[in-house]
Amino acid sequence: MKTITLNSRALLYLTASLLLTLQMHMDRLPVWILLAAAGSLLWRLGVHLGRVASPHWSIKGALVLLGFSGIYLTYGRELSIESMVSLLVAGFALKPLEVEKQADSYVLIFLCYLLIGLHFLFEQGPLDYLWVMCVLVVVLTTQISVNQSLQKDHEEKSSNDVHWQALSLFLKSLPLAAFLFFVLPRLGPLWVLNIPTQDGVIGLSDSMSPGQIAELGKSDELAFRVRFDSQVPAMKDQYWRALVLDYFDGETWSQRYQPPVDWQPAKLVKNGAKDELIKYEILLQPHDQKWLFSLGVASPETSGIGVSDDARLISKKAIHGQMQYFATSNLSGAMQQDGLSALALNYYLQLPSGDNPRSREFAQTLKTRFPAISDFTYALQRYFNGTEFYYTLNPGELETSNTIDEFLFDSRKGFCAHYAGSLVYLMRSVGIPARVVLGYLGVEENPVANYYSVYQYNAHAWVEIWLQGRGWLKIDPTGWVAPERIEQGLEEAVKRDFAGFSSNSPWLKAMRNQFNALNYYWNDWMLNYKGAAQQQLMNQFFGDRSDTQLILLVLACLFSAVGIGFVFMFLDVRREKLSDEQKLLYFYRMKLQNFGIQLQAGSSLTQMSELALAVNPHLQVELHDIRLAFERSLYVNPDSRMTRDESKALKKCIKLMFRKFNRPVDQPTGQSPAGQTSSSQN
Structure with missing residues (x-):
């Protein structure tokens, strides 16, 4: 497995994802797991700063044994949902000590997804769903940042781009998730393992x-x-x-x-x-x-x-x-x-x-x-x-x-x-x-x-x-x-010892009643949306149809939704294939064509400069500088990309040049003023 060094931003996102995921289970976790997570993160920070060495395998093994012992001493022999989730969280808390390879960071990210889902074993309120969606966006951002840290040009990607890309992916997935929730039938599990929860x-x-x-x-x-x-x-x-x-x-x-x-x-x-x-x-x-x-x-x-x-x-x-x-x-x-x-x-x-x-x-x-x-x-x-x-x-x-x-x-x-x-x-x-x-x-x-x-x-x-x-x-x-x-x-x-809500403030009572009512309506709707309620919703959208017709319609909608999703993904991929220099070169070509310069699909930078120079000899210096800037970035040293400031400066230079640009006289496509075809150059 290829060893990688994650950049500071990727490590920061990994830390944020870990902390937010732990926060979702914090009220159910033993204190020692939280302390273990804090110690693990501090040790990993020391490794990143070069202050301490990565833990030896013997230390990792000892920590694993201590984790198992802690779970046993905390929960005993009796199995419960809390004990099994805590065991998983204990391993999750120690995982930052092993984030040295690409696979390690992905394991940590996928554990975040798993533990986010396990949160619904304990809480299913509307605010819990909103919070889960926010944490999911952060974990998606982390995954994208880790992916980009493997690319040579990852330093050029801004944090805002990563955030918007994660939010875009999440928002595009919501329609499909909603469709699956509303349409797919509520099938019972094939088997049930009844393990009690200690909250009970x-x-x-x-x-x-x-x-x-x-x-x-x-x-x-x-x-x-x-x-x-x-x-x-x-x-x-x-x-x-x-x-x-x-x-x-x-x-x-x-x-x-x-x-x-x-x-x-x-x-x-x-x-x-x-x-x-x-x-x-x-x-x-x-x-x-x-x-x-x-x-x-x-x-x-x-x-x-x-x-x-x-x-x-x-x-x-x-x-x-x-x-x-x-x-x-x-x-x-x-x-x-x-x-x-x-x-x-x-x-x-x-x-x-x-x-x-x-x-x-x-x-x-x-x-x-x-x-x-x-x-x-x-x-x-x-x-x-x-x-x-x-x-x-x-x-x-x-x-x-x-x-x-x-x-x-x-x-x-x-x-x-x-x-x-x-x-x-x-x-x-x-x-x-x-x-x-x-x-x-x-x-x-x-x-x-x-x-x-x-x-x-x-x-x-x-x-x-x-x-x-x-x-x-x-x-x-x-x-x-x-x-x-x-x-x-x-x-x-027992007025003095009463544990319930006893405020005399009308607005506090009203807020509490509104919040509790929201929880009630949410839970009531979530429990009741099945069988007849689901069938009624299907009839409202598709009319009173037979079961076979409904199944065919649902499948058609599902495949259509998946197809639309793939189209969006394809457009995103196509858009991502263009670097900043390529996008700027495309802008330069469009400007030349808008001003009447006849270009072919394979016209090189030299050809574009010669055609423009034929009718704009007074712009020789500007055209030469623009051509050299593109060639140096795209062809001479592909590993040396333009910075954002350099890209903005070049775009500004192109715009200023076209303010002094003259439209050419009609001439054959792809021909120089002398009537000779320029040799193709990179």
Whole structure:
């Protein structure tokens, strides 16, 4: 492979491309990769300036081993999208140390293209697309600059020319890219490798420890967006159901019982005047799990979604990308069952043996005084109301193994998970089947786009108890301690610790709503542009035609677009074949012909000068100087090209000469004034 030395401009563009590509992944990368990239660039700068030598192969090998070790220590053995992208970025960050050959610079450029594409695994907003296009232009500029650095006349090319050439290539590719996007059908992959993303852990998990939901309450990450077809339910009815937890190990609640799932659920119908059906559409953020979110008793209206016996919506596939689905809910409907199976009953009464003795004794004493379940529940409510319990996002850690006892009788500070977990424990202690339900409570309106957002700080836990003949009854003990959380939202309940947007500035709120609305419309359109929507667009452009006719039309348009693209490329290539001297010589020939000098296609510089001199003897010096300037640059020493200043000076000289130029008398084409044909000369 031929060893080359890239000029300073090409190295500068390579550095800019590397930094911009790294910036796109910066918030997902470990700090040590960023430090490695900075060190790699500084070392390469030292090599370019002659201050340090290129690293020995042993040093490169050691750096590679350190990179693998860093990835392993950062992410562990479990594969994730972040770990694999970080591994690729780590190699990318060290690649500048090897940019010594032409192939090395191209590898770095192509890695830029690959990592730019991988950015869409994590972000797909409209601003992300705009930023990606800007970075692509920079990388294209880098590629062109590297190509030109191999040419002998690369120093004569200005930066502006390189920029415009890159921008021109990019703009010419946009129509073809748009055509392919709008026309090509959305075909599913032949196979799918479901590798989770660690970003998915920002959200609910299938377990609940006392402080876990409190940590989510400090996150303003988006969980999903929802648009209602009918009236928006009241705040007290905005319980978005996701998970049911049945197993308690003394500290953490988790899901062990797996109820059956109906993959062909019946549609909901009103059974009485009190039933209230609500239809809505959800645009869900990826969370790498199969559970979905719904209100009350729900029925999906999207294929691939089932309803479990514990009234949850379940997707057949894990949600690794944004998902849109539709559902109908009955907010007044009860989760009725004829009865609990022996297996389900065991799960919903399960408790660790011998733990939390004070809580067990307290529940037994209270149940003895109030044997009816309704009276017992009311007695518990009065206890929570009459005791100084605090609802807080910073409850502190429970230090003993008897976490329920410590919370109920010592700390009395907790978030929703503390209250829900303790109530289920008390219910089970006296033989009442109970379970923890995880989800979200509340929505935030965006009046610009008429949709509502649910954020991670809306995460909530509540309780359901089993009543024979009535089914599962929802109880939210958080409302006993902090009713404002249920009626007005989290911001009113924990004003100082609220993680969401809480500015009182009208224009800031308006800007935020406009930006969020743009994101919503973009994601909604991108997800919906397939199938029927694509067919409708095709019909608008091509009319109502058969599938065969549409395919032929699409192919014709595709080949036409490719053909037009090749024409533009051919014109660019033809234009690029002419050097500055050749373009100036062409200008000189046109001027002579415009003033009546009859030239043949192969007329040499000497012939042109003689023909012009025959009728303009007073311009002998100017014609001689112009001929010598062209011959010296084009023929005597082809490696010595004119500079831009010399080219401009010669063009100015030609223009000044033609101001004093006389038109010739008619004479045979290609003949000198003496009637003799000049010998052809270079």
